[in-house]
Amino acid sequence: MLGEFLSPLNVALSALGVAAGILVGATPGLSVTMAVALLASMTYSWDTKTALALMLGVYAGGVYGGSRSSILINIPGTPSALATTFDGHPMAMRGEAGLAIGVATVQSVVGGFIGLLALILAAPPISELALKFAPRDYFLLAAMGLSLTGRLAGGSMAKSMVGAAVGVLVGLIGMDPITGEGRFTFGQPVLINGVHFIAAVIGLFGASEVIYQIGRIVRSGVPQARIAEVGGVLPGFRYFFKYLPVTIRASVIGVIVGALPGAGGDIAALLAYADAKRTVKKPSRPFGQGAVEGVVAPETANNACIGGDMIPMLTLGIPGDAVTAVLISVLFIHGLRPGPLLMVEQRDLFWFIAGSYGLANIFLFFFGLMAVRPFVKVVNINKKILMPLIVLISVVGTYAIQNNIYDVFWMIGFGVLGYFMKLGGYPVGPMVLGVILGPLADINFRRAMLAVQGNVPLFFWELVSHPISLVLTVILLSAFAPSLSIGGIVNLVRRRRIRREVA
Amino acid sequence: MAADPSPAAPRAKWSARAQAAGIAALGVFVFVRASRFTDFWSDPGSPGVFPALVAAVLLACAVSIWRQERSADEPAEPVTGWALLYAALIIGYGALLRPLGFVRSSLVFLLVSFLWLRAMPWWKSLLVAAVATGVTFAVFRYLFVVILP
Numbered sequence: 270m271l272g273e274f275l276s277p278l279n280v281a282l283s284a285l286g287v288a289a290g291i292l293v294g295a296t297p298g299l300s301v302t303m304a305v306a307l308l309a310s311m312t313y314s315w316d317t318k319t320a321l322a323l324m325l326g327v328y329a330g331g332v333y334g335g336s337r338s339s340i341l342i343n344i345p346g347t348p349s350a351l352a353t354t355f356d357g358h359p360m361a362m363r364g365e366a367g368l369a370i371g372v373a374t375v376q377s378v379v380g381g382f383i384g385l386l387a388l389i390l391a392a393p394p395i396s397e398l399a400l401k402f403a404p405r406d407y408f409l410l411a412a413m414g415l416s417l418t419g420r421l422a423g424g425s426m427a428k429s430m431v432g433a434a435v436g437v438l439v440g441l442i443g444m445d446p447i448t449g450e451g452r453f454t455f456g457q458p459v460l461i462n463g464v465h466f467i468a469a470v471i472g473l474f475g476a477s478e479v480i481y482q483i484g485r486i487v488r489s490g491v492p493q494a495r496i497a498e499v500g501g502v503l504p505g506f507r508y509f510f511k512y513l514p515v516t517i518r519a520s521v522i523g524v525i526v527g528a529l530p531g532a533g534g535d536i537a538a539l540l541a542y543a544d545a546k547r548t549v550k551k552p553s554r555p556f557g558q559g560a561v562e563g564v565v566a567p568e569t570a571n572n573a574c575i576g577g578d579m580i581p582m583l584t585l586g587i588p589g590d591a592v593t594a595v596l597i598s599v600l601f602i603h604g605l606r607p608g609p610l611l612m613v614e615q616r617d618l619f620w621f622i623a624g625s626y627g628l629a630n631i632f633l634f635f636f637g638l639m640a641v642r643p644f645v646k647v648v649n650i651n652k653k654i655l656m657p658l659i660v661l662i663s664v665v666g667t668y669a670i671q672n673n674i675y676d677v678f679w680m681i682g683f684g685v686l687g688y689f690m691k692l693g694g695y696p697v698g699p700m701v702l703g704v705i706l707g708p709l710a711d712i713n714f715r716r717a718m719l720a721v722q723g724n725v726p727l728f729f730w731e732l733v734s735h736p737i738s739l740v741l742t743v744i745l746l747s748a749f750a751p752s753l754s755i756g757g758i759v760n761l762v763r764r765r766r767i768r769r770e771v772a
Numbered sequence: 773m774a775a776d777p778s779p780a781a782p783r784a785k786w787s788a789r790a791q792a793a794g795i796a797a798l799g800v801f802v803f804v805r806a807s808r809f810t811d812f813w814s815d816p817g818s819p820g821v822f823p824a825l826v827a828a829v830l831l832a833c834a835v836s837i838w839r840q841e842r843s844a845d846e847p848a849e850p851v852t853g854w855a856l857l858y859a860a861l862i863i864g865y866g867a868l869l870r871p872l873g874f875v876r877s878s879l880v881f882l883l884v885s886f887l888w889l890r891a892m893p894w895w896k897s898l899l900v901a902a903v904a905t906g907v908t909f910a911v912f913r914y915l916f917v918v919i920l921p
Contacts, residue, residue: 427836484855653891718817
């Protein structure tokens, strides 16, 4: 039972997932979120654990794979690899592409295992605590997730909030779970069951990206990126010990950002990069010109973030990022309710996920150091062939969710919507989180109101009089205070430390 | 036109205002709908309260977007006609799924895409379209157990 993740089928799927994930992550235009959402639709008929083994492999491989194209062609393969371009590509330009890939691989694996350790240590006590959570606490957590996606997504906060708000509205479409009346259904029976989440994600991350890319390809021709020469890959593990302090700091940032509902690997990597830039006094080269530390920090943080993201997912049923939002819906599709009770009643599922993710990290290590050269060719595949094929898979995958042609129409509709959002600078990630977090916030807000019999002052009193609620309220309010963003907190801590050092 | 040093700036401003107006309109619409749900004006636990909160957030965002100038880090991507045409092609693909069935509509979609994008010579396009459709159909039918229309 405990070693179920080691069954031959699950091991094989884990390996396959990691390999496919690296390819998906390394190909700009294919996102991990889209890949996992497509798999969620396809593996509907599979055993839950078998499906999870495959998806966790893709998750781990994809977050790592983004570094490949960052280093080799200066285009982040996934948003979480953006920070890796700052120094990874300059390294490649200096003829150190092999070293950069090697370092990225080792650090991703190390970050992955630290994240896993954090998950194993933190999840059981948090789930114990979560059993005491009242509906108002879940409301606060969901509201926190919604406001953090706006606060941290980079770019315009107002635009991220619009994305999250539209996502919430999409999530609310359908029959109200308490009164049974239709909300935003406009009397259409098709809408009473709501919009299928996976269909929306495939549209927002798959079809919209295709439309966007086609627009660019036709305008500017196929941009054949200049690919750096790849030298020896073996990283020299001496680097590992040399950069251990950066590694530890980046891991901590990754885990914490991951564990916050709504904030994912892209933010973790950028914060870790900024942190390394400020704390490393003598980098191997100036940052931005090929500093090894500039690859170590973001690559450690984005993989450490995976373990962090899974903490709220497994203990509270609240997604840490867009991919875990998809994983939550996978658990729902398979008839499981992610939350503290799942942790208590199905301990083996938790250990299966932890074990399977650990296994994926081991595969990541070997695949990451293997076959770098032929791999580059695959990543540089002609987009004019690839993009139409993505549409095909998106259409079929969406249909596969529940054999419903309307899901396909929704998927295409969200694809077109997502394209216009991208043009206007409205990120689609917060929208995906909104679809999951919105209904959670709504139902728990109303349960909390029922619990106080509609007495609003009593509701606010409970927010500050119960210790758990008080802590969550303070965190939620601090997310709205402009000077207390995550960056602000980092700055505050740093300033205090400098003062202490000076004194 | 030549006298204007940055002809894009006023356009960006009006684009931001149009977006803000659209978002505000959505906010108002949501609020009006939400206010008609059961017991909206009397019960703080009404199904309309949370949507109304979301409407308020949308209105606040609309104000903020109306006032902000387009910041430098945003990609100022123009809408391209080609992208819209391709979006229309995808919509057409979806519309053909029921009358033509999965296999035929996918073949047509892929073939039109490849030829239109000039991805490959026509015989290669035909071959790739046929193989891709066949493989996808087989994989879904047998590996994922999905009956396609």
